[in-house]
Amino acid sequence: MAALARSVLVTGSNRGIGLELVRQLAASPWPPQHIFATCRHPEGPRGKVSVGAGSSPLCFFALADIVNLPSIRGAVRAVGSHLKDQGLNLLINNAGISSHATLRSLDSQEMLSVFATNVVGPLQVAKEFLPLLEKAAKDAGKEGLSCSRAAVINVSTKLGSIGLCLGVLEAPMYPYRASKAAQNMVTRCMAAELQDKGILCTAIHPGWVKTNMGTQKAPLTVERSVRGILAVLASLSQDTSGAFLDWEGNSLPW
Numbered sequence: 001m002a003a004l005a006r007s008v009l010v011t012g013s014n015r016g017i018g019l020e021l022v023r024q025l026a027a028s029p030w031p032p033q034h035i036f037a038t039c040r041h042p043e044g045p046r047g048k049v050s051v052g053a054g055s056s057p058l059c060f061f062a063l064a065d066i067v068n069l070p071s072i073r074g075a076v077r078a079v080g081s082h083l084k085d086q087g088l089n090l091l092i093n094n095a096g097i098s099s100h101a102t103l104r105s106l107d108s109q110e111m112l113s114v115f116a117t118n119v120v121g122p123l124q125v126a127k128e129f130l131p132l133l134e135k136a137a138k139d140a141g142k143e144g145l146s147c148s149r150a151a152v153i154n155v156s157t158k159l160g161s162i163g164l165c166l167g168v169l170e171a172p173m174y175p176y177r178a179s180k181a182a183q184n185m186v187t188r189c190m191a192a193e194l195q196d197k198g199i200l201c202t203a204i205h206p207g208w209v210k211t212n213m214g215t216q217k218a219p220l221t222v223e224r225s226v227r228g229i230l231a232v233l234a235s236l237s238q239d240t241s242g243a244f245l246d247w248e249g250n251s252l253p254w
């Protein structure tokens, strides 16, 4: 059995789904050679100490505030120099924020701040890491699309599906839903544009998960969600680039 990818970068890896992605990747019997755990405060109380995998020689911790371009560029430099002459195989855009604003309560500032994190952030991260992803795709020595060659995974949500339009009356969440619908469009566009460069792009809904964002009411543990996500990532190919899948591999309507 081969590793999911030789190198993996996860944004927002200090807690929740991002933290568990790093933990399970580091604990895998076939771990990646390099795991880049990025977050806003790697040296802070919610930084690498909480990762637990902090002692793993596979993990490299880097600062990446996804709404701050110099911070993203700093992460690209740190990752690039760590990888030396290799490219980056798998970028997981996990970091995100939620908002429960309703039509009555929302204001433009909140709308813009959620869009900055959930749409502009992942897009800028993908844009800045593109040269390293292209390098991985070129050097892979294989055809077709896969996470082991080069991929961008955007962590999305069913709540951003216009086709499903789930539970709007109970949870309107205008900024969050609209931002994730926009992020889904970004995924579709990047999948089309990057296909010829050998880079796969897919949106994944992690399920409703017990994290700060998902709350303790969520039915799914973070361990189970991430186990599912990693299995789905390993199965992705040309056929599922540009798809919107859930943590069990089921296809979702955009």
Ligand code: NDP
Pocket (backbone or CB within 6 Å): 011, 012, 013, 014, 015, 016, 017, 018, 039, 040, 041, 046, 064, 065, 066, 067, 093, 094, 095, 096, 097, 117, 121, 155, 156, 157, 158, 205, 206, 207, 208, 209, 210, 211, 212, 213, 214, 215, 218
């Ligand atoms: P959490 O709230 O537990 O964690 C969010 C993570 O994103 C934190 O690490 C946070 O860092 C990070 N983050 C937020 N803003 C930034 C930023 N500007 N730069 C870098 N990191 C940032 O959420 P989850 O783990 O539950 O969510 C992860 C992803 O999964 C999100 O994209 C979310 O939309 C999606 N999702 C989650 C669901 C759930 O039920 N939990 C359901 C569907 C989708 P910090 O500690 O610094 O704030």
